[in-house]
Amino acid sequence: MDTTAQHGSVKERPPAPAPRLTLSGISKSFPGVRALHNVSLSLYPGQVTALIGENGAGKSTLVKIMTGIYQPDEGTISIDGQAVTMPSAHAAFGHGVTAIHQETVLFDDLSVAENIFLGHAPRTRLRTIDWRTMRKNAREVLDT
Structure with a gap:
């Protein structure tokens, strides 16, 4: 149990929120190029997350997978702990995911x-x- 001492009493800290969107083991290749290999990412409510990296690191590819523009070759996408497929940008938007x-x-x-x-x-x-x-x-x- 995570607790915090406050004025001589013990106050329980609320549980950390569960991720809203989780990508696990995502891989994507194009002819002659492996853009992503075994990438995992969790996005939490109320938190800002930045994808940072050099040109060609796979940032745009990952965002396109999250938003249904590309399909992963491997891996799973989950929303609120439930595995989903995002075969199109329209489907991703239906799940509340857009860029x-x-x-x-x-x-x-x-x-x-x-x-x-x-x-x-x-x-x-x-x-x-x-x-x-x-x-x-x-x-x-x-x-x-």
């Missing part, structure tokens, strides 16, 4: 909400963009 890329030059004319929901904006019954819902959902994402 907002650092290069924003192409999207300077779009609002923050439009950038967040690019390609998957909420729609009305008439299939037009539901601007009110999009702005509300963007506020919730940013608050989180």
Whole structure:
């Protein structure tokens, strides 16, 4: 039991949160290149994680696997402890996984909400963009 002494009493520390997204033993090869070999990564709620490495280290490949753009040759992806498959970016988004890329030059004319929901904006019954819902959902994402 992890405890902390505080003013002469013992206070239990809350348990550490479980990872929301876990990649285990991920490998990916392209013709003539092994981009990833046995990579594991866990992402926790409320924590910022940085992928840092040289050019060609596999950072973009790993993000593309997390977001369903590439499929791993080996390994598992789990969300909240349950193994999942991400056969497409749409499927990854359905699991709450997406990437907002650092290069924003192409999207300077779009609002923050439009950038967040690019390609998957909420729609009305008439299939037009539901601007009110999009702005509300963007506020919730940013608050989180």
